[in-house]
Amino acid sequence: MTEYESVIQKGPATMAEERRERAVLVGVDRPGLAWPLESSLAELARLADTAGADAVATTTQRLESPNPRTFVGSGKAEEIAELARATEADLVIFDDELTPSQQANLEKIMDKSVKVIDRTALILDIFALHATSKEGRLQVRLAQNQYLYPRLRGMWAHLASNRMGGGVGSRFGEGESQLEVDRRMVRKRITSIRRELEHLSSVRSLQRESRYGSGMFKVALAGYTNAGKSSLINRLTGSEVLSYDKLFATLDSTTRKFELPEGREVTITDTVGFIQKLPTTLVEAFKSTLDEITGADLILHVVDASSPEFEPQIDAVHEVLDQIGAQKIPTITVFNKCDLLDADMFAGLNRRFPHAQFVSARTGAGIDVLIGAIAQAASATDTKLDVLIPYQRGDLVSLAHERCHIVTESHEAEGTRIQMLAAPAFASAFSGYLASDDV
């Protein structure tokens, strides 16, 4: 196995299991940045921490546009190499995505023991660490291989110069042909992972249909990583989805049934969080997980109200929702962690976002009102029905109880008389038993 082969096989995930690494963070301040540089770097430090590296130094540069060779200016690159040496860093992490050649050029400038990675590689690393399901792991491997593919050449040049002290000899030629072989191999691997994922996703959508029946109202949680999506689904449904104070704690989606107070059941799905500068390879690779959001009838956009960056976070989430084609799905903005706000902040938010919900998954505050809002959304397209269901059609009575909102119910000689509100998908099931058209 070649050196980078082993990186693919083991996944960079081994990072956190071994000793913690030391990282120098690099940020570039450019005109018109949507996100304050300092908080973006603070987030990068949290990402590094989650992946198993401590930020030992941070350095920034103001640039009109990135340098095509080394991203930062060449003098700055030398300075970073010096900083990494002085702080005994193992890696340098750039807050923006580097092109393969920028990454390779930077690695040449750094000492040999220092790795250069970017935000995307770091996020891929965390995903690799946290993926548990077969589908999740395949999705991560797909994104890793797509990320790796254009970088193979840089890695070969790097390996060749390492082994031969920079000299170009016959073995470099071998490396070149080896590069072709490996490119083909990675391409083949990408194709086979894709095929496997397509299979899994079709199996999953079939299961979804048969488990819950089509037409059931589907709620999906979406939001910035660490906003409290998993905590909220736990609070709503009494389940125990893993939630903890790390970024991207959840990668696999979890669907739970949830009974509204009126008796109607809906499904609610927790899924992977978003982040600013979310790598497009990840969005593509996680398509089937994200389908849980695009297939929903209602999105609860969970926002960490206590984050100083909640506004750019909201924008970042909207961007991803647009990217995956979910922008038209009815959405309720849910400000979570309201227990951490003081009275003034709370009042200010309420004024600015009059249509939002304000909750605390931790204390339970506001949850009942939120449930009311979900119920209202679920019944928005309901039609009123008055039916008389013969006693031998117990299945229809169950359907009415589980999927519709019962207004009145009585037992008559010929059957069960129910007045109810039913979603269009279910109304047709009762068409043969209408007692009257008007309730």
Ligand SMILES: Nc1nc2c(ncn2[C@@H]2O[C@H](COP(=O)(O)OP(=O)(O)OP(=O)(O)O)[C@@H](O)[C@H]2O)c(=O)[nH]1
């Ligand atoms: N104070 C407070 N903390 C909360 C609240 N809800 C969640 N948290 C904390 O916020 C952190 C993240 O919560 P999660 O539920 O894991 O967040 P998530 O959105 O599922 O995060 P990812 O799965 O990583 O995207 C955890 O430490 C929770 O305990 C809340 O209402 N109040």
Ligand SMILES: [Mg+2]
């Ligand atoms: Mg979660």
